[in-house]
Amino acid sequence: MHTRHRAWRALRSSSLPTCLLALAITPVTPIAAAAAMVAAAPASASLAALEAQAGLVAAQPTELYLDVSIDGQPTGLLVSVLQQGASLRMTVESLRELGLDPARFGVADRTDFLLDEIDGMTWRYDSAAQTLALTLSDRLRVARVISARTVRASGAGQASRGMLLNYNVFAQSSGGSVASNLDLRYFDPYGSLSSTGAAILRGEERGYTRYDTTWTYANQDRLTTVQLGDTVTPALSWSRALRLGGIEWRRNFELRPDLVTYPVASIAGSAVVPTSVDLFVNNVRQFSTSVPTGPFVVDQVAGLNGAGQATVITRDALGREVATTLPLYVDTRLLARGLTDFAVSLGALRRDYGVASFRYGGPAAVGSVRHGWTDRMTLEGHAEAGSGQVLLGGGVLARVLGAGVASGALAASAGRYRGWQATLGYQYVSPRFALDLQSIRASAGFGDLGTLEGTPVPRALDRASISTAFGGNSFSMNLIQLRTPLVAGVAPLLDPFGNPLTRLTAPALTPTPALVTRTVSLAWSRSVGLRGYFSLGAFQDLERRAERGITATFSMAFDSRVAVNANAGRQRGEQVASVSMGRAPDFDGGLGWAVQAGKTGAQRYDQAQLQYLGAHGRAIVSTQRVGESRNTSLDVSGAIVAMDGALITARNVGRGFALVSGGAPDLPVLQDNRPIGRTDRNGRLLVPDLQPYAASRIAIDPSSLPSDTRIPHTVLEIVPRQNAGVVARFAIERYAAATLTLVRADGTVPDVGTLARLDGSELTAMVGYDGVLFIEGLRAQNRVRVGSGKDVCEVRFDYKPVAGELPVIGPLVCQPLQGE
Numbered sequence: 001m002h003t004r005h006r007a008w009r010a011l012r013s014s015s016l017p018t019c020l021l022a023l024a025i026t027p028v029t030p031i032a033a034a035a036a037m038v039a040a041a042p043a044s045a046s047l048a049a050l051e052a053q054a055g056l057v058a059a060q061p062t063e064l065y066l067d068v069s070i071d072g073q074p075t076g077l078l079v080s081v082l083q084q085g086a087s088l089r090m091t092v093e094s095l096r097e098l099g100l101d102p103a104r105f106g107v108a109d110r111t112d113f114l115l116d117e118i119d120g121m122t123w124r125y126d127s128a129a130q131t132l133a134l135t136l137s138d139r140l141r142v143a144r145v146i147s148a149r150t151v152r153a154s155g156a157g158q159a160s161r162g163m164l165l166n167y168n169v170f171a172q173s174s175g176g177s178v179a180s181n182l183d184l185r186y187f188d189p190y191g192s193l194s195s196t197g198a199a200i201l202r203g204e205e206r207g208y209t210r211y212d213t214t215w216t217y218a219n220q221d222r223l224t225t226v227q228l229g230d231t232v233t234p235a236l237s238w239s240r241a242l243r244l245g246g247i248e249w250r251r252n253f254e255l256r257p258d259l260v261t262y263p264v265a266s267i268a269g270s271a272v273v274p275t276s277v278d279l280f281v282n283n284v285r286q287f288s289t290s291v292p293t294g295p296f297v298v299d300q301v302a303g304l305n306g307a308g309q310a311t312v313i314t315r316d317a318l319g320r321e322v323a324t325t326l327p328l329y330v331d332t333r334l335l336a337r338g339l340t341d342f343a344v345s346l347g348a349l350r351r352d353y354g355v356a357s358f359r360y361g362g363p364a365a366v367g368s369v370r371h372g373w374t375d376r377m378t379l380e381g382h383a384e385a386g387s388g389q390v391l392l393g394g395g396v397l398a399r400v401l402g403a404g405v406a407s408g409a410l411a412a413s414a415g416r417y418r419g420w421q422a423t424l425g426y427q428y429v430s431p432r433f434a435l436d437l438q439s440i441r442a443s444a445g446f447g448d449l450g451t452l453e454g455t456p457v458p459r460a461l462d463r464a465s466i467s468t469a470f471g472g473n474s475f476s477m478n479l480i481q482l483r484t485p486l487v488a489g490v491a492p493l494l495d496p497f498g499n500p501l502t503r504l505t506a507p508a509l510t511p512t513p514a515l516v517t518r519t520v521s522l523a524w525s526r527s528v529g530l531r532g533y534f535s536l537g538a539f540q541d542l543e544r545r546a547e548r549g550i551t552a553t554f555s556m557a558f559d560s561r562v563a564v565n566a567n568a569g570r571q572r573g574e575q576v577a578s579v580s581m582g583r584a585p586d587f588d589g590g591l592g593w594a595v596q597a598g599k600t601g602a603q604r605y606d607q608a609q610l611q612y613l614g615a616h617g618r619a620i621v622s623t624q625r626v627g628e629s630r631n632t633s634l635d636v637s638g639a640i641v642a643m644d645g646a647l648i649t650a651r652n653v654g655r656g657f658a659l660v661s662g663g664a665p666d667l668p669v670l671q672d673n674r675p676i677g678r679t680d681r682n683g684r685l686l687v688p689d690l691q692p693y694a695a696s697r698i699a700i701d702p703s704s705l706p707s708d709t710r711i712p713h714t715v716l717e718i719v720p721r722q723n724a725g726v727v728a729r730f731a732i733e734r735y736a737a738a739t740l741t742l743v744r745a746d747g748t749v750p751d752v753g754t755l756a757r758l759d760g761s762e763l764t765a766m767v768g769y770d771g772v773l774f775i776e777g778l779r780a781q782n783r784v785r786v787g788s789g790k791d792v793c794e795v796r797f798d799y800k801p802v803a804g805e806l807p808v809i810g811p812l813v814c815q816p817l818q819g820e
Helices: 003-012 016-025 030-040 047-054 092-097
Strands: 062-070 073-084 087-091 112-114 121-126 131-136 144-147 162-172 178-188 191-202 207-219 224-232 243-251 265-271 275-281 284-291 294-301 306-315 321-330 340-350 360-374 377-386 389-399 405-415 419-429 433-442 460-470 473-485 500-502 514-528 532-541 548-557 562-571 574-583 590-600 603-614 617-626 629-643 646-650 656-661 668-671 674-678 684-687 696-700 715-718 724-729 737-744 755-758 764-766 772-776 781-786 793-798 808-816
Touching (some): 087 092, 224 340, 243 360, 629 656, 646 684, 656 696, 674 684, 715 724, 737 793, 755 772, 764 772, 772 781
Parallel strands (some): 062 131, 656 724
Antiparallel strands (some): 062 073, 087 112, 121 131, 162 629, 191 207, 207 224, 224 243, 243 340, 340 360, 405 419, 419 433, 460 473, 473 514, 514 532, 532 548, 548 562, 562 574, 574 590, 590 603, 617 629, 629 646, 668 674, 668 696, 696 715, 755 764, 755 781
């Protein structure tokens, strides 16, 4: 169809000497002459001017406005093009209007181009229908990116001004003690201040012990958080967390709940016609959508941790399917390429946490950083300094091709404790098999800031874990070996991974060089029926033969939400057994209960519990008998919130919440289309436990509102900040309105659609069937004009509002207006 132009374009690309030689030995034809002129012209010459000079365009270009389609799909756009002979010219701006990238077409630095110039594009012009059909190769189309993650969207954090007190009061008959845990917060748009602690109101050591006091400010744009006060330094897998009092600046990915920080897979495809796309991860459908024609990319393929496979199935209108399968390995410990996570803390080491309110040690500086070097490798670094002690270390996590993630780290300390620590690890996870290995070795002189506080670093820590699943059964085996030095005057209490549980100053244990623990454990479990579960577990301390045990457990849940649990076994030479049954209260509130009986060796025990969950808190009454002694306790928890000029009692409030201010009592409130309660007599309801920085839809049901009220909006999107609340205000307006029934003086009714206006108001109303007219903005005495021209008439009437009602007034005779 466009052979003539393609031949001319080929000649145009020839060199000048070649064209002159061709002209010298061949007859001069219009095409040959044109080619020679184009070749001899400077490169910057306008293509349109050269065509005109060559005589190819016999007349002025014709401007057309064509309805454009791409790959058979209408765009709904009219695009201006110039017709030049048998070819068409389009501007680069028109290309952008069609949603196409000029850079992919190679014309980004130009103003216009011939359609014949573009490789990978064919076109068809229908002069009768005035349409232009473009057919593009995939390389000319921008791939449509589809996110496979169905997560709650994030948003700009919101915070109203207010205060909150979470409390938990516990009283027991044994000893007559009364204690309370408290969490006090102040928050506003500029940050939040929180303080936690415990108070012994009655009993020994009466008083208050402060835990943490912290002011926090978050910057969502930079994904960073600043904390002033008490903090816990983030720890790497080969370092230890420390409690400090001071300042901390760190990266906070929680400010973007929709952000995936670890490497995820993407699967590319192309649709010839509009197509539906289904994503399966390990044969479980995770996502379904539809795509138009052209290339597409299914991005952020999540839904698994470890090895697996993702399958994308495309299906067109005729039911034809194409499946693309990609093996995956996802490890959430890795950082995506280019992401950096860090934390820097400066202050003083916290001492005797939970025992003393204000006891701090020497100055300390701690810093950690993680960086996604590639999607397969994450680099780590850690540094500590204080009181004459320095520690530096670095590590790496690297994904082995399809076979898990290997890790390694090396750290060195100098100052009061000089030495080194080396760490090696490997982890592989799949749906049927998982293996986790880690080994840490430290020299005798190695120490960190925690060592200065009396909690030495383990000299050796080995952990091996293997698990598998087959035929509905799950089996796992774990081995932990720990060697911890004993410091004179200090008896360290460590968890299985070598982290200190607390700082003690008790006399030293038996003076041996190190405390060695080696424990192996086995576990097997399987489902029984639809709601049953059976498990069997055993452990053996390889250093202390008497430290062993085996336990069998069976549990089942029923449709009535009643759960039963029974276990029996032998622990450290004694028989143990128990059976329990209970039902938790519903989320909306109500009663729950639990009973339990059992024995440990010769000691028998039983207990019963009754629980009430309401809108204002939770109360639990328990009674327990152990041997011959009995103890009864009362546990009451809840929250007191001061916001929006009101003091409200509620359940314990989590990290984010909203206070609904509806302006009317007994209004149904919904969270993400789920009913969660009704407003109180003051028109308020507290909605607890919202996810910070994630958008939640809070709505009210206006169907129960009185007929003389209206509400501009019934849905609000709430995005609470961390440890803060937001007032969700629904403005309910009352208005004075009535329904009038009108008749003219001759007994007829005004025509449907006749306009009416209340004197003193700019609002107009329209007469309906049977002379019915709804009008608002009424006062005690009113005058309404109906119609216009020679048919204009008026009614006068008195109005007395009735709370909760819109009265019907009439019939009223619409009297003609003389001379109007």
